[in-house]
Amino acid sequence: MIQGRVVAAHGRQYLVELPDGSRLSCFPRGKKSEVACGDCVDLRQTSSDQGVIEAIRPRRSLLYRSNDIRQKLIAANVDLLIIVVATEPAFSDELVTRALVAGESAGIETLIVLNKCDLTDRLAAARARLTVFAGLGYCIRELCARRDHAEDLRPALLGRTSVLVGQSGMGKSTLINALLPQAGAATREISLALDSGKHTTTHASLYRLDADSALIDSPGLQEFGLGHLERAEIEQAFPEFRPLLGQCRFRDCRHDREPDCALTAALHAECIDPRRFAAYGRIVGRRDT
Template sequence: MSKRKLSRQQRWRIEKIQAERAARAARHDARDQDKLEAGAYGPERLGRVIAHFGRTLEVGSTTEDRTYRCHLRANLDALVTGDHVVWREGSDGSGVVVARGERDNVLERPDARGQLKPVAANIDQILIVFAVEPVAYANLIDRYLVAAEATGIPPVLVLNKIDLLPEDGGKLHELLQRYEMLGYPVVTTSTQHADGLEALHRQLTGRTSVFVGQSGVGKSSLIDRLLPDEALRIGELSSDSRKGTHTTTTARLYQLPAGGELIDSPGIREFGLVHLDERQVTEGFIEFREFLGHCRFRDCRHRSEPGCALLAAVERGAIHPERFASYRQILDSLDDDLR
């Protein structure tokens, strides 16, 4: 579709509106600076963004157990939950964020226009939650693992509702062993047992974590048990569709009683692959990496090309055939999305 041509008057009006907005932002920033210089704000302090509401932030102090409602300096880039910041407290108990610290990483997801949007920062691990019910499919788990690998944030697999497992563990037990052999940490949990969350507590302590996973696997129930003092709503599992519903509406960082933090948000839970290309998907299968670059043809797509290093690895058992089939299924779904 060609761009609509604007008349000279329309261009002038757009430029005028943009100039007025810039001037308002500059005046707002100047007022902040005047207050800072006049001593209306206290000394610089370190904090972390607990939640984000437009240009207003909830910032947690690193020196005391409380939060402050702060506004954002006009010259700062957008902040997200989990960002480390420098802020100054005002005489009325509010504050102003004056700087953002360096990010170790940032978790992004595509918005409605397909543009990547940051939703959380400085995360130590992504916990991929799946459950005995609804049924955990290997391809779905692989999709979450690929998406996690693309962020550079270590993933952890969490099997919930283990009280529903058969005594021998069934096929899920075999599936977990396959991922453990690849080097992925695996944690099993249940909210029905008194000690069902001990392994999960150990995995979370001292780290900043996020939960991802399909609806109905019990993410909100786990968070409710991990944070007993927080009033979190829990989405019920539909008795008909056996699917759950999202209940959290904004990204928020929670302090865990035993130490560490947990960031919860639907924007994080809805974790997909639409923003990844074929190369990123291929590299997201960690056991493929040692074979990449060794195919006969540089543009090998690992389908049926002669001299394909991945296909040869599958034939001799170095790559599990079901993982390779899952990989091909993901690539095919990307091709379908582009049609």
């Protein structure tokens, strides 16, 4: 049995880095796969260029999204979730909120990166939309990856495994290439091994920054389902809700139309941002949102 770390995941095919630095294309045992990029695994080598994943070693964290039909694993053993937004194209406030909820629920530290800050005519509007997140204590870094500002992000990455998430067009791949000039060649190598697209991020890939630091790039997101979370978990993942939980008249308050609801009272007192409250309602499937 050999131990390795998954450095790329595409469907049911995985590229695993072995202790000697070589990489092996692997498939999971059985029909169902629960392997994620970043996983540490036990495998058996079945040929010179292929292996079978026998077991997933214990994880310290797992980031994933889900809906009523299926779940999509994003990355495992992650210390920092980096949500990449940009001045252009416009980003979704709700997708940012959903990613933050996923990070909070998984116990993963979160950082929001505002990219393409050289587009000064769009910068003020983007900053204004992020004000609510900054007010909740989330760290926001501004940069322009294509103007060599990506290095400003490097100190936050050292000694950690970080994962980039965001909508398509936010500049995640540009950020990766700015931090890792060799990433283009690595991506082509991974794509060849997995027989996947070479010019678009179609799979999650892990890149080494140094011996102790890694960065995972994930495919662009258009939605971030949170069907795997219970209502109580979602409530706890909103920092502005936490001081108010347990103060409603009814123990099972849905924060909808119930009288003496602490959250709706805070909303009316403008202590909770209405966009965040509406996003919460959509996440839990409340009928009036």
